[in-house]
Amino acid sequence: xxxxxxxxxxxxxxxxxxxxxxxxxxxxxxxxxxxxxxxxxxxxxxxxxxxxxxxxxxxxxxxxxxxxxxxxxxxxxxxxxxxxxxxxxxxxxxxxxxxxxxxxxxxxxxxxxxxxxxxxxxxxxxxxxxxxxxxxxxxxxxxxxxxxxxxxxxxxxxxxxxxxxxxxxxxxxxxxxxxxxxxxxxxxxxxxxxxxxxxxxxxxxxxxxxxxxxxxxxxx
Numbered sequence: 001x002x003x004x005x006x007x008x009x010x011x012x013x014x015x016x017x018x019x020x021x022x023x024x025x026x027x028x029x030x031x032x033x034x035x036x037x038x039x040x041x042x043x044x045x046x047x048x049x050x051x052x053x054x055x056x057x058x059x060x061x062x063x064x065x066x067x068x069x070x071x072x073x074x075x076x077x078x079x080x081x082x083x084x085x086x087x088x089x090x091x092x093x094x095x096x097x098x099x100x101x102x103x104x105x106x107x108x109x110x111x112x113x114x115x116x117x118x119x120x121x122x123x124x125x126x127x128x129x130x131x132x133x134x135x136x137x138x139x140x141x142x143x144x145x146x147x148x149x150x151x152x153x154x155x156x157x158x159x160x161x162x163x164x165x166x167x168x169x170x171x172x173x174x175x176x177x178x179x180x181x182x183x184x185x186x187x188x189x190x191x192x193x194x195x196x197x198x199x200x201x202x203x204x205x206x207x208x209x210x211x212x213x214x215x216x217x218x219x220x
Contacts, residue, residue: 031059065101068138073149076131077157080122090201092116093129094209102173103140111143111169111185114209117154118161118194118201129154143167143188151190162193164205 026034032055036046044051094114102109113133136149151165166189175182194201 028059031062032056035059064138065099066138066140068135071135073132073135073153074157076128076135077124077154079128080124080158082122084119084121084123087119087123090116090118090205090208091123091126092205092208093126096130096133098133098137098167098169100137100139100141100146100169102171103142105173105177106140107171107173107176109137109141109143109169109171111167113150114164114166114168115150115154116164116195116205116208117158119158120160122158124158143169143171143186147188147190151192155192160193162195162198162201163190164192164195164202165190166206166209 035055035058039046039051039054046052046055092115094112096113096115098111098113100109101107115129115133132153133150136146136153147165147167150167151163154160154165155163166187168185168187170185174180174184191202195205196202
């Protein structure tokens with residue numbers, strides 16, 4: 001393996017980004033054939049009237065659900081603002097709704113993300129944080145990794161004094177199959193910088209997202 005490839009892989013891991021799509025991506029026709037195969041495997045006829053257009057519709061849906069593979073999340077954080085009038089408190093965006101898909105069962109993960117950071121010299125437009133969540137959500141995911149990726153990307157690009165990310169989500173792979181347990185919410189967090197080293201800063205963030213009373217162990 002060349003030194004350039006090794007370096008690119010190290011930079012990718014540090015930034016929380018993933019490599020761009022490989023050039024040997026299957027064609028749209030290949031994808032539609034795969035859907036037809038799944039329909040036949042499920043026991044139905046992909047050529048009957050009600051299912052005839054399903055392969056094409058399913059592939060278009062996949063293009064939307066997994067559009068994050070075609071985007072670099074760092075691009076949304078590149079335009080920043082330095083005129084902050086010496087602002088030195090937490091910037092927080094909470095209740096960012098997201099929809100993702102579990103990489104183990106391809107089942108929906110539906111939840112909310114809360115993002116906070118303590119600026120050093122720069123801030124970013126708040127809509128960019130929401131777009132950042134969408135980029136990572138629109139990939140096959142596990143919640144733990146998605147949490148770490150969002151925090152890592154913000155930390156790498158903005159270089160703030162600290163980053164805090166909490167995700168709360170329900171997993172359809174648990175509610176619609178397997179143990180069939182509804183009403184269960186999974187909570188994950190990643191605390192970096194002052195949010196990890198200063199308990200009072202972490203608690204301020206958790207209180208702001210209304211999780212202080214159930215924050216035992218979060219970020220520790």
